[in-house]
Amino acid sequence: MREFIVEADGGSRGNPGPAGYGAVVRDAVTGETLTEAAEYLGTATNNVAEYRGLLAGLRAAHALDPTARVRVRMDSKLVVEQMSGRWKIKHPDMKPLAMEARSVFPPDQVTYEWIPRERNKQADRLANEAMDAGAKGEQWSPTHSRADLAAPAESTPIESMPTGPVPTEPTPAAADAGGDRATGAAPAGQAQGSATVGQAQGPATADQAQGPASAGQAQPSAGQAQLSAPGWSAAPDLGAPATLVLLRHGETPLTPQKRFSGSGGTDPALSAAGREQAHRVADALARRGTIQAVVSSPLARTRETAGIVAARLDLDVAIEDGLRETDFGAWEGLTFGEVRERYPDDLNAWLADPEAHPTGGGESFAEAAVRLAATRDKLVAAYQGRTVLLVTHVTPIKTLIRLALGAPPESLFRMELSAASLSAVAYYADGNASVRLFNDTSHLRP
Template sequence: MARALIVEADGGSRGNPGVAGYGALVRDASTGELLAERAEPLGLASNNVAEYSGLIAGLEAAAEIDPSARVEVRMDSKLVVEQMAGRWKIKHEDMKRLALEAQEIVRSLTTAGGAVTWTWIPREKNKDADKLSNVAMDGETVVRNLWRTTEPDDPAEVSEPAVDATDAEAAAAPAPASAQAGRPVRVLMVRHGVTDFTVEGRLDGRGGPNPDLNKQGLAQARSVAAGIAAKTGDLPVRFIASDLSRAQETIRPAAEARGQQVEIDPDWDEQNFGEWDGELVRDLVQHKDFARLRDDPTYAAPGGGETHEQLTSRVRDALRRAVESASDGSVVVVATHRKPIMVVLAEVLGLDLAHAWMLAIGPGSFTGLELWADGHGSVSFVNDTNHLRATRGARAQ
């Protein structure tokens, strides 16, 4: 039976815009027990951006506790509550993007059988979330998954069966997540950070020059590491990257922070663009066949390029391997490229190539998925760049 949860969220900015941070917590609706806490600094941001960021963090924590939960969101921001409830319009571009991220999480909860309701509360009744947001503005990150330290009251809630001691082989090796009925595997896909090719607008596939991250990209990699820590907390994490240096450089700081190695899987590489690799896109658009590379899944660029169908086949295999080998309760973090992320989202959402191109996937962004053993899945968020705010703020100064 789905759990009933309460999310309390807040955010603040000392200067508006100024030094910002968010706080969020999750309680059991029946007992009031505190189940999770989140706080994260945001660098330079506005109050409204911080409040939306707190909402997203609270929803993500609730979905982690129970992907099909019935959630009541309580906030003292009338603006956020009314906008998320659909009664007020959203005009600011930053808030539109954040609202879309929140709506993706809401959609995943409702698709799984849950529900989300919105409640405005006065500031004095939101003190715990406000306290966490002030902790974040002081520069501290908080990720506490308190529900993992308590035993369930109802034995029926224990989903893992006892291991038969006579089955030595089964006892020696934990079952992969694909064998854990009803428990999805969390996949966090990270697009690589910025290279000089990214800035210049050049094609850069698996057969091309393979540039490293530039100064901005290296700063994004540090922000990616902080963002991964905030999203995964104390959960076990497996790090996978494509064979291209920019993907490995983007995820390496996060892996090193946990004392882990990055696994390399070339099937997560960007599409091979043949002799067009390294060319400026603004020049290639004049080529009579360039539109076919975008629109025709069977077309390969000249000089040994790869079709979209070939790309889809290997990315599908890479995702299957990553999910099937995931340990129970872990998060698989994959550093890859725009088109592989497009492929995965298209597979989960049932999009054709023309509609997949409409998905925005920025450098250094996060895309979150929950994938079940039966092949079904849900998209928790797309193009999340909250963790990059400090990087953008520093660059603007």
């Protein structure tokens, strides 16, 4: 069986501060360097950067030979002891990273060894190169020839890497335009579901498809609707964004019947199919290892979905009332056809005007948009630089996507949003937003 040595390091100039990692894969017999990897991460902590370096090294080794044995050597005592199972991982931001690292190879193929920093100079050099590139607004790229790789260059140690307790700063959500941080979803090498945009849904029907929010209502804050040039939204000087991963709850008994199911009275639990969907998305998010917090709408179907996912990720669930579904008034529990038969004038007005209310004083889409814009701003401020899962409903997700794109209200009629689907939006410090994912259901396929 082939054997590799993985050496990895990470650093942060500030802790948290501008951070990067470096990783090297060597042939254990010849000592030849087979692969080098490095990346600028934006704002992160030392331990986050070290774990990212470990992940990059393991993935590079796996790409070379998934059957190989791997000896990981790092100068981070924390990472080595945690990954060896001798120290418990208590910090919630470290758990998903460790979980992802353990999933790259079967556990019996990987061993961990602590080495002094002076024996980890090549990975150290790469991490510094990545941070230097990031300071210039660039991404790291290899600068050495194949011949150079066999003899690691001397480099200045990462003097800015203080040691100490596990930091409070979380994993960077999206520091650049590529990789798992960019999407807030699947890491490099894992398939993404395709966005299903542009499928006309016709009128909003029940829990399945909702209508638009008002034009001119709840528009993004200053700069929010400005669309950046490709890659520009990931400029390092903006820091890591707040990435909101948007999960629609699993199916309820009303979902396949396409009945109105809002927050105005009908609050069904998940069906058996919906619980299975929640477990599938939980497994997928655990593999991706990017979620650092879970926030749910207060309704039963979202709380149940969030509970299943959070238990799998070993996280708690916070409740945010602003993520609740629209109140459909007297239409709750009815099909679209039943509403058209009983309340034709109210329905026609509601379809034509986002300011119109459902029969019985429900919430208009314009009002919902105002609520959701305020909720978005609150969550972005609370989770800047982090990746948070929001378990919510059709109207909130479509509205957040619309506001992020600066799209007109009628765009919501052209969005498909499936039960237990994932979408993601990254929000940067300058007010810009970047839609990273929409209606991903790849995790639901057998």
